Each structure stands twice: as structure tokens, then as C-alpha cells.
Amino acid sequence: MELLKFLLFICLMTGACALETQSHLKISRNGYQLLVVAVHDSVPDNPALFEKIKTTFTKASKVLYTATRNRAYFQKIFFLLPNTWTNRPEYKPSTSVTISGADIIFSAPRSTRRNFSHTRMYAGCGHQGFHTQLLTDIFSNSHPLVQSSPEKFIVHEFAKLRYGVFEEYSSPGENQFYFSTTYGRLDPVRCTVGLRGVIKNGQAFCLFSSIDPETGEFPPGCTYIPYPFRASGTASMMDHQYVREIKDFCDDDQTPGHFSHNVEPPNRQNRLCSHRSTWDIISNTPDFLNNANPPGSLSDSQLTPQFIVFRAPSRRRRRLAVVLDPPQEFHKRLRLHQAVDHFLTEGFDDETKVAIITNAAHRKGTRMRSRRSAAVKSSLQSIDQFYSLSTMRSRIRRGIEILKKRNSTKEGMEFHLIVISCNNQSGFETEVLQEMATTGITPHFIHCGENGIENMEKIRLQGGHAESRNQRSIFYAVQRLSDKLHDEKDVSVQISNENIELDGDTAYHSEFSLDDSLRGELTIRLHYSTSEPSVQVVAPNGSECIYKSTDRKLRYIRLTSLVSHNEQGKWSITIKNKTPNKESINVLVMLQPIISEDEVPIRTNAWVKVFHEHSPPRVGVYAEVMNGGHPVVNANVTAHVYHEDRKVAVIPLRDSGGGFDIMKNDGIYSNSFTEIESQGRHYVEVMIEDVLTNSEIHRTYELQLPTEKDTEDDQHDLHAPRLDYHTEKIPLRHRLKRSTSSGEFHVDHRWDSLSGGYDYPPARINDLTVTRVNRKDRKVSLSWTAPGSDLDNGRASSYEIRYNTNGTALVLNPKKGMLVKEDMLGDTSGKPKEAGQVETVTVQFPAKMKWVAIMLRSIDENNNAGEFSNMVTTYFVL
Numbered sequence: 001m002e003l004l005k006f007l008l009f010i011c012l013m014t015g016a017c018a019l020e021t022q023s024h025l026k027i028s029r030n031g032y033q034l035l036v037v038a039v040h041d042s043v044p045d046n047p048a049l050f051e052k053i054k055t056t057f058t059k060a061s062k063v064l065y066t067a068t069r070n071r072a073y074f075q076k077i078f079f080l081l082p083n084t085w086t087n088r089p090e091y092k093p094s095t096s097v098t099i100s101g102a103d104i105i106f107s108a109p110r111s112t113r114r115n116f117s118h119t120r121m122y123a124g125c126g127h128q129g130f131h132t133q134l135l136t137d138i139f140s141n142s143h144p145l146v147q148s149s150p151e152k153f154i155v156h157e158f159a160k161l162r163y164g165v166f167e168e169y170s171s172p173g174e175n176q177f178y179f180s181t182t183y184g185r186l187d188p189v190r191c192t193v194g195l196r197g198v199i200k201n202g203q204a205f206c207l208f209s210s211i212d213p214e215t216g217e218f219p220p221g222c223t224y225i226p227y228p229f230r231a232s233g234t235a236s237m238m239d240h241q242y243v244r245e246i247k248d249f250c251d252d253d254q255t256p257g258h259f260s261h262n263v264e265p266p267n268r269q270n271r272l273c274s275h276r277s278t279w280d281i282i283s284n285t286p287d288f289l290n291n292a293n294p295p296g297s298l299s300d301s302q303l304t305p306q307f308i309v310f311r312a313p314s315r316r317r318r319r320l321a322v323v324l325d326p327p328q329e330f331h332k333r334l335r336l337h338q339a340v341d342h343f344l345t346e347g348f349d350d351e352t353k354v355a356i357i358t359n360a361a362h363r364k365g366t367r368m369r370s371r372r373s374a375a376v377k378s379s380l381q382s383i384d385q386f387y388s389l390s391t392m393r394s395r396i397r398r399g400i401e402i403l404k405k406r407n408s409t410k411e412g413m414e415f416h417l418i419v420i421s422c423n424n425q426s427g428f429e430t431e432v433l434q435e436m437a438t439t440g441i442t443p444h445f446i447h448c449g450e451n452g453i454e455n456m457e458k459i460r461l462q463g464g465h466a467e468s469r470n471q472r473s474i475f476y477a478v479q480r481l482s483d484k485l486h487d488e489k490d491v492s493v494q495i496s497n498e499n500i501e502l503d504g505d506t507a508y509h510s511e512f513s514l515d516d517s518l519r520g521e522l523t524i525r526l527h528y529s530t531s532e533p534s535v536q537v538v539a540p541n542g543s544e545c546i547y548k549s550t551d552r553k554l555r556y557i558r559l560t561s562l563v564s565h566n567e568q569g570k571w572s573i574t575i576k577n578k579t580p581n582k583e584s585i586n587v588l589v590m591l592q593p594i595i596s597e598d599e600v601p602i603r604t605n606a607w608v609k610v611f612h613e614h615s616p617p618r619v620g621v622y623a624e625v626m627n628g629g630h631p632v633v634n635a636n637v638t639a640h641v642y643h644e645d646r647k648v649a650v651i652p653l654r655d656s657g658g659g660f661d662i663m664k665n666d667g668i669y670s671n672s673f674t675e676i677e678s679q680g681r682h683y684v685e686v687m688i689e690d691v692l693t694n695s696e697i698h699r700t701y702e703l704q705l706p707t708e709k710d711t712e713d714d715q716h717d718l719h720a721p722r723l724d725y726h727t728e729k730i731p732l733r734h735r736l737k738r739s740t741s742s743g744e745f746h747v748d749h750r751w752d753s754l755s756g757g758y759d760y761p762p763a764r765i766n767d768l769t770v771t772r773v774n775r776k777d778r779k780v781s782l783s784w785t786a787p788g789s790d791l792d793n794g795r796a797s798s799y800e801i802r803y804n805t806n807g808t809a810l811v812l813n814p815k816k817g818m819l820v821k822e823d824m825l826g827d828t829s830g831k832p833k834e835a836g837q838v839e840t841v842t843v844q845f846p847a848k849m850k851w852v853a854i855m856l857r858s859i860d861e862n863n864n865a866g867e868f869s870n871m872v873t874t875y876f877v878l
């Protein structure tokens with residue numbers, strides 16, 4: 001309740017209600033409101049820890065205020081504690097605040113989750129991420145990245161989450177040193193040269209004379225260790241932020257004596273954000289752009305956040321009023337009733353009570369009943385029922401009345417009004433939404449007609465699901481609603497969801513595979529339209545599926561089977577149409593998983609992000625494939641984009657790094673949608689299907705390496721152990737198969753800005769690397785992921801490679817760099833490769849060059865050039 005009222009208030013105050021992720025975080029008059037910090041139930045009840053978290057956020061609010069140059073602080077923080085924690089009078093019961101919408105989640109290490117703190121991002125450079133996962137070990141004072149200032153670490157991670165900036169030190173697997181063209185020697189990867197430290201290998205210092213002239217590297221084991229204090233300058237919060245003097249983000253202020261952003265080092269921030277400084281990115285986000293939250297002068301007490309503490313209920317008592325407005329046509333009406341039956345039968349527990357409202361004048365079946373009751377079933381089965389006796393408005397009223405009658409003070413009570421309309425009714429009236437907000441009813445609206453939904457943002461802001469879908473994908477829409485109403489552990493895994501057309505007297509045969517992560521109850525539902533087909537489902541051991549039931553009124557066949565490790569592998573389905581008439585069937589395969597502390601299913605999720613800062617806007621399509629907190633790599637992920645009823649594009653999604661995919665092997669598969677033909681609603685269905693069993697789970701662990709004691713120089717004792725990462729690669733024995741879908745996105749007049757079609761340029765290359773250097777011959781081998789002719793699709797026509805001996809000058813003006821001519825290139829086929837493939841070229845640089853900085857871009861057949869890539873540097877002689 002508190003949250004809902006607050007959301008409405010913020011929405012009215014700021015006029016900005018669009019939610020891209022589940023996060024409700026907003027800034028108003030310098031204060032972040034609605035920051036949701038959840039404690040995962042892996043953390044045991046610990047009041048002292050909770051006090052520590054609160055005092056740390058109080059300090060973090062001040063750190064953030066200073067770092068944003070008096071522009072932002074944490075004003076109001078909502079905490080969500082697990083129900084395993086002892087209740088206290090000051091804790092409020094929560095139904096509207098859930099862990100899936102949390103911005104920051106504290107958890108304890110567990111094998112199914114990642115065992116180190118991290119922030120999950122997919123776009124970056126000014127765009128918000130999903131959430132930050134913090135381990136409770138950040139309070140232990142010894143974590144190498146935290147040391148004794150967890151509040152600074154929280155701001156460091158929050159900057160990644162909110163502003164999409166990246167680390168300025170080397171990330172795991174990257175080189176700790178790079179060749180600086182400014183100094184003409186190796187330099188540690190860091191934001192400013194003001195961050196002082198030593199290069200050591202255990203006890204011994206690493207001298208520049210020890211650099212191997214062949215590899216250009218320090219001897220193995222040499223690392224850069226910043227001093228814990230005595231830094232010159234105050235930047236950067238994205239570099240070793242725990243260093244005492246650091247309190248700012250790196251900027252571009254060139255005033256002598258000020259240590260500003262070094263554009264050269266190949267860290268993530270420079271590589272992914274076009275070598276822009278973190279402050280340049282942050283100050284250009286909507287939070288601060290156009291003086292949105294101008295610098296203030298708040299006192300320490302004003303910067304102290306207000307805390308509101310919720311505790312999750314021990315069980316959820318859901319009350320669902322489902323208001324139906326089905327289409328006139330019988331077959332469409334049938335599909336809708338089948339979908340609602342699927343929605344109510346699969347997934348919800350017996351604590352869930354339901355009322356189906358098809359006709360307000362007609363009282364039968366409009367009391368709350370058990371979701372399996374005969375009354376609920378029979379109202380769904382009355383497909384022929386005459387609907388138009390009552391208006392939708394009166395049905396919605398009736399739904400609200402039924403929900404309001406219930407006792408709302410019981411723990412875990414939640415009230416949902418779900419409207420599924422396939423007619424002209426396309427949203428809630430504003431007053432009705434207001435009434436639901438004040439009475440604690442969450443509105444949901446699925447529209448399956450041609451019109452979009454009015455007040456869609458308001459519905460989402462009140463915590464509801466709003467989605468407009470065509471009739472053919474109504475099962476996807478109800479699945480997404482079902483996912484939203486469940487806790488993650490109870491969400492079913494969708495293996496496949498297909499619409500098939502069977503000619504008279506023909507059979508359909510198909511196979512699906514259950515991978516190693518799946519255990520639980522397998523359910524197959526065949527929704528037919530006219531006459532019952534025959535169906536046979538065969539388990540991997542060759543035996544037939546045992547349990548089968550048919551609902552002849554709702555026209556579906558349901559088969560179930562328990563799946564343990566023995567039943568993983570290849571299953572088959574054969575469906576026979578025994579009549580001479582054509583039959584259309586929807587086939588749904590899903591699994592209700594059994595999960596445990598060290599076993600969770602591989603889950604998928606898809607979304608779309610429109611980048612309006614470009615003209616025409618760019619559309620990124622994303623899907624994640626995760627096993628708990630661990631990414632699944634090498635999966636075969638394909639997105640099918642629909643406009644209305646029509647499939648307009650089939651796009652491979654990649655996790656290979658490069659272009660839209662900012663991070664390789666993070667389980668987020670990405671690409672761009674460029675075949676924009678018409679305006680209107682679009683949505684994406686994603687298939688994951690490995691024909692070859694290539695997928696692997698990558699479990700990465702953080703290891704803290706102890707430091708050797710150093711007696712000569714006291715200040716080094718202050719250094720915590722160093723970090724290392726170890727990735728365990730677990731190949732799947734059985735093939736992976738999943739299907740999922742995204743919400744809708746709109747193509748509107750903003751795409752019309754270019755006449756003559758939508759000719760996107762090639763995407764920016766963000767993974768250029770030097771793979772080999774022949775210093776004697778000045779030959780440098782370069783490698784990168786090929787972009788396409790339109791962003792990340794198709795094939796570009798050429799590359800433009802530029803170089804300069806001054807890296808800073810090259811970044812500031814790449815076009816002024818010298819051009820790599822054809823005769824400098826070694827063995828290459830000339831033409832760029834297909835998007836997503838790895839390019840390699842060898843360039844021979846002119847004599848007398850001592851070192852070189854290189855950038856490139858891709859150009860398409862219409863001479864549209866992409867943005868210049870990240871910059872790399874190397875040397876020939878020192």
C-alpha cells in the first residue's frame with residue numbers, strides 16, 4: 001500500500017512513469033525515492049547485520065551526494081526482509097514490494113547463485129541495469145574491492161546499476177597493463193595517473209627493465225597495487241574507490257593539477273562507452289541532463305535516508321477476479337477460455353481463490369472459490385454463454401466489489417483484478433485505477449484485439465501487467481502474467497509453445513528434449529479447436545506417458561509425467577488428426593520444477609530496449625539464459641519478431657561480445673532488430689534449441705588470494721588479499737530447449753525521420769584487440785567481432801582502419817588519424833565477414849614508428865559509416 005501510494009505520488013510529481021525494468025527507482029529534487037533493497041532468504045536472521053546495512057546506506061547517501069557533485073542522495077529506502085526473519089512491530093507486511101523488483105539484493109554465497117558481488121547490466125553507457133547483488137561479506141572489512149568502506153563500494157556498484165558506467169581497472173581476464181602513448185611505456189590500467197601505487201610480484205618490485213621485449217609484458221605475477229591513501233586527485237569512484245582520497249567520478253576537466261580521465265587504457269568504461277569519462281556519462285543521464293536535479297546544499301542530516309521496512313509474508317493468499325470480454329467468433333472465444341483455464345490450472349497453489357466474471361447481471365459463479373472448484377470450471381466451460389447482457393464497465397465494477405468484500409488484513413493477502421479483453425474495451429478508466437490503488441487491488445490488463453491499451457503505464461506503475469497481444473499468442477500473454485504473479489521458485493519452465501495446423505487425416509510428429517537441469521512435473525497441453533485428435537507421448541526410455549485427461553467442453557488434452565534424472569533427454573509427441581477436416585492445435589510443453597539449494601532449472605527471459613537517443617531509434621532484442629546466478633553459454637538463441645499477426649524477422653541472438661552484446665559469455669544474448677517495415681505494435685518470441693549439445697553452464701567463483709607479508713614498507717600491510725576468478729565449465733548432457741517472449745514495443749513516427757527507408761549504419765565495434773605483435777617487422781594482428789551492414793545484421797562492405805602515434809589525439813579525432821592502406825594489410829580476403837563472426841587482419845606499420853594507437857569502423861554498401869571502435873595501442877621499440 002505504502003509503495004503504491006508513493007508511486008502514484010512520484011508519478012504525479014515528476015510526470016515520468018515509464019518503467020523499463022521492474023525497478024521503481026526515481027529521482028525527485030535530488031533525492032532517490034523508492035530504492036528497494038531486499039535481503040534474500042539465504043541470509044539468516046541477523047538484527048546486527050540489518051543495523052549495519054542501514055548505517056552503511058546512511059553513509060552511502062553522503063558519498064553519493066559528494067560523488068554526484070551535490071546532485072543526488074538516497075532519500076527513501078524500502079527494505080524487504082525475508083519471512084524467515086523474526087517479525088517485529090515496526091515491520092510492515094508486504095505484498096507490493098517483491099524481491100524480483102528489488103534494485104539491490106543482499107545474499108549469502110550459495111552454489112546456485114554467483115558467490116561474488118556484481119551488477120547485472122546489458123546496455124550500459126547511460127542506461128540502467130537490472131539489479132545489484134551484494135554479498136554480506138562486503139561488511140567483513142577485508143574484501144579486496146571493498147576494504148573498510150562498504151559505503152563507497154555500494155556507490156561504485158550503484159553507479160553501474162543506475163548510470164551504466166563501468167569499471168576503470170582491468171576486469172577479470174584482461175591485461176592489467178597497457179602501452180601508454182602519452183608516457184611511451186607500460187602503465188597500469190586506471191582512470192587517472194593520480195592513482196598512485198606500486199608494481200610488485202610478491203615481495204619484489206617489478207622494474208620496467210624486467211619487461212619482456214617480445215611479449216611487452218612484465219614477468220608473470222607482477223601486479224599493480226594502489227596505495228590505500230596518498231592518491232593525487234580525487235577520482236575515480238569507478239577505479240579503486242576505497243582509496244582514502246577518492247570521492248569523485250573521473251571527468252574531462254583539463255585544469256592543470258586536476259587529475260582527469262585518461263582516455264587511453266583499454267578498460268571496460270573506455271572500451272564500451274567510446275572512451276568517454278564516467279562523469280560525462282553520468283551527467284548526461286536523464287537524472288541530471290538539462291539541469292534536472294541541480295546541485296543543492298543539503299546538510300548531513302538532510303542526507304540521512306528514511307527507511308521503511310517490509311517483511312515478506314510466509315505465504316501468499318491470492319484473490320483473483322478474472323473479467324472476461326471474449327471475441328464474438330466461437331473459435332477465438334474457445335482459445336481465450338482455454339488460455340484462462342491453462343493460467344488457473346497450472347502453477348497456482350490451493351491458497352488461491354478465483355472468481356470468473358463474464359456477466360455481472362448473472363450472479364452464478366461470481367463468488368470467490370477454489371481455483372479447482374466445479375463452479376470455476378463450469379464458468380470457463382460455458383463458451384456459448386451469452387455475454388453482451390452487461391457492459392465491461394459493470395463487469396469490472398463487479399470484480400472490484402467481489403475483491404473488496406474480502407478481509408484484507410490477513411497476512412499475505414493480495415488482490416488482483418485481471419481483465420482479458422478481445423474487444424474495443426482497451427483499458428481501465430482513470431477513476432477506476434485510482435480506486436484500485438487506494439483499495440490495494442492490483443490491476444492487470446491483457447488485450448487481444450487490434451487496439452492498444454490505454455493507461456498502460458499507469459497499470460504498470462500500480463504493479464500490474466499490461467500487454468497487448470494478438471489472438472495467436474494469447475498463451476504467451478497469460479504465461480507472462482502467470483510469471484509475474486509467482487515468486488521465482490514457483491514459476492513454471494516453458495519448453496515450447498507452438499500453433500500447428502493439421503490437414504485432414506494427417507499426423508504431426510515432434511521431439512523435445514529435457515536438459516539436465518529439469519526435474520519436476522512435466523505437463524503437455526494440446527488445445528484443439530474442433531475434434532479431438534489422438535496423441536502419443538513417449539519418454540526417453542521408450543515408455544508411453546502415463547497420465548492423460550481430456551476436457552471435451554474446453555477441448556483440450558492434458559498429459560503429465562514426473563521427471564527425475566532418468567527421464568531427461570529426448571521425448572517425442574505424435575498427434576493424429578482422425579477427421580478429414582483441417583484442425584488447428586496449440587501445443588504447450590512446460591515443467592513445474594522441483595528446486596533445492598543446489599539445484600535450480602535453467603531459466604530464460606526476453607526483453608526489448610528501444611534506444612531513442614539515436615535517430616531513427618535503435619531496437620535491441622535481448623534474452624537471458626541462466627542457471628540460477630550462472631550464465632549458460634553457447635546456447636542457440638533465435639528471436640522471432642512479430643508485427644500484428646505477421647512474422648517480420650528471425651534474428652540470431654549472440655553472447656559473443658561485440659556490437660549490441662556488450663559482454664561475452666554473461667548469459668545475455670543480444671542483437672538488433674533492423675527490418676522495420678511498418679508502424680505499430682511489435683513483440684518477440686524467443687526459441688532456444690540446441691541441435692548439437694553445445695551449451696555449458698559457467699560457474700565463476702571469486703577467490704581471495706592471500707598477500708605475502710611485507711615488513712619493509714608498512715603501508716603495504718594495509719592491503720587486503722588479491723582477487724582471482726575461477727570458472728568451472730559444466731557441459732549439458734542433454735539438449736537445451738526453451739521458449740519465451742518479450743513484452744510489446746511500439747514503432748511510431750520517430751522512425752520516420754529518415755526518408756527512403758531505414759538504413760541503419762553498421763554497429764560500433766567494441767571488442768577490438770591486439771592478438772599478436774611482430775615488433776621487428778612492425779606487424780600487428782588485430783581481431784574483432786564483425787558488425788553487419790545494418791547494426792549487427794547482414795554484412796558490411798568495408799573497414800576503415802585509422803592510426804596515430806598519439807592515442808589521445810586519435811580518440812579525440814579518429815578521422816584525423818592516418819588511414820591504413822590496402823598495401824599495409826597482410827593476407828585478408830578483403831570483404832568483411834557476416835555479422836557476429838570473428839575478423840582478424842595483420843597490418844604492417846611504416847618504418848620509424850616507435851608505437852601506434854589504432855581504431856576502426858565499418859562502412860556499409862550505401863557508404864553509411866558506423867561509430868569508431870575502441871582504441872588499442874602497442875609499441876615496436878622502446
Ligand SMILES: *[C@@H]1O[C@H](CO)[C@@H](O)[C@H](O)[C@H]1NC(C)=O
Nearest residue numbers: 405406407408409410411413
Ligand atoms: C480479518 O483477519 C484478521 C486476521 O486474521 C482478524 O483478526 C480480523 O478479525 C478479521 N476481520 C474481519 C472483519 O473478519
Ligand SMILES: *[C@@H]1O[C@H](CO)[C@@H](O)[C@H](O)[C@H]1NC(C)=O
Nearest residue numbers: 422423424425426449450451
Ligand atoms: C470497435 O472499434 C472499431 C475501430 O476503432 C470500430 O470500427 C468498431 O465499430 C468498434 N466496435 C464497437 C462494438 O464499438
Ligand SMILES: *[C@@H]1O[C@H](CO)[C@@H](O)[C@H](O)[C@H]1NC(C)=O
Nearest residue numbers: 539541542543561562563567
Ligand atoms: C520409463 O519411465 C517411466 C516414467 O518416466 C517409468 O514409469 C517406467 O517404469 C520406465 N520404464 C522402464 C522400462 O524403465
Ligand SMILES: *[C@@H]1O[C@H](CO)[C@@H](O)[C@H](O)[C@H]1NC(C)=O
Nearest residue numbers: 636638687688689690691692
Ligand atoms: C538453432 O535453432 C534453430 C531453431 O530455433 C534450429 O533450426 C537450428 O538447427 C539450431 N541450430 C543449432 C546449431 O543448434
Ligand SMILES: *[C@@H]1O[C@H](CO)[C@@H](O)[C@H](O)[C@H]1NC(C)=O
Nearest residue numbers: 109115135137701702703704
Ligand atoms: C566462492 O567459491 C570459492 C570456490 O568454491 C571459494 O573458495 C570462495 O571462498 C567462495 N567465496 C565466498 C565469498 O563464499
Ligand SMILES: *[C@@H]1O[C@H](CO)[C@@H](O)[C@H](O)[C@H]1NC(C)=O
Nearest residue numbers: 181182806807808809810812
Ligand atoms: C597528444 O594529443 C593531445 C590531444 O590532441 C595533446 O594534448 C597532446 O599534447 C599530444 N601529445 C603529444 C606527446 O604530442
